[in-house]
Amino acid sequence: MKKGPNILITGTPxxxxxxxxxxxxxxxxxxxxxxxxxxxxxxxxxxxxEERDCPVLDEDKVIDELEDMIAEGGKIIDYHGxxxxxxxxxxxxxxxxxxxxxxxxxxxxxxxxxxxxxxNVECEIMAVLRDEAKESYDxxxxxxxxxxxxxxxxxxxxxxxxxxxxxxxxxxx
Ligand code: DAT
Numbered sequence: 001m002k003k004g005p006n007i008l009i010t011g012t013p014x015x016x017x018x019x020x021x022x023x024x025x026x027x028x029x030x031x032x033x034x035x036x037x038x039x040x041x042x043x044x045x046x047x048x049x050e051e052r053d054c055p056v057l058d059e060d061k062v063i064d065e066l067e068d069m070i071a072e073g074g075k076i077i078d079y080h081g082x083x084x085x086x087x088x089x090x091x092x093x094x095x096x097x098x099x100x101x102x103x104x105x106x107x108x109x110x111x112x113x114x115x116x117x118x119x120n121v122e123c124e125i126m127a128v129l130r131d132e133a134k135e136s137y138d139x140x141x142x143x144x145x146x147x148x149x150x151x152x153x154x155x156x157x158x159x160x161x162x163x164x165x166x167x168x169x170x171x172x173x
Contacts, residue, residue: 005167005171006070006077010080010081010094010132012120014098014106016147016153017078018034020096020157027161030074031069031075063084085136091167097146102148104121
């Protein structure tokens with residue numbers, strides 16, 4: 001039996017995925033796996049995308065590495081992409097959304113500039129990750145969460161913890 005549900009937290013860089021994933025992990029005991037860190041630690045990259053100014057993720061290697069962890073259950077996965085994960089990986093998917101002016105400031109504070117900054121803000125305005133999630137998973141398990149303020153973050157955490165409690169009850173754990 002799975003230790004718990006597997007949760008995907010996705011969205012444009014800067015929307016608050018890792019902050020929420022970390023808090024959720026602390027409050028739930030689920031294990032947080034940042035795909036970005038996993039790729040960095042294991043060098044799961046396949047070249048460099050000059051246009052986007054970022055390394056290209058070796059998606060097959062990431063999936064292979066995640067398979068056993070996902071089978072165990074109870075994982076929180078965070079990544080700014082979601083169409084390459086097998087649909088069976090996740091019990092629920094959360095897409096964080098942030099107002100474009102707030103996101104601009106967060107990414108500028110992170111050192112993003114020029115085209116990289118503009119592309120990411122545009123990605124959020126065009127709801128690219130929201131659409132990717134809805135196309136990749138059953139729409140019933142995809143939930144959009146506003147992530148503009150610290151209050152939003154707290155509400156989102158409580159909402160996921162409530163969902164988790166119901167999931168555990170339904171699955172007898
Ligand atoms: P991501 O993992 O999606 O790239 P992050 O968790 O690193 O994003 O957050 C980026 C920055 O924005 C970080 O300084 C924390 C802040 N932040 C995230 N979510 C927030 C929210 N809902 N309200 C206020 N600040 C937030």
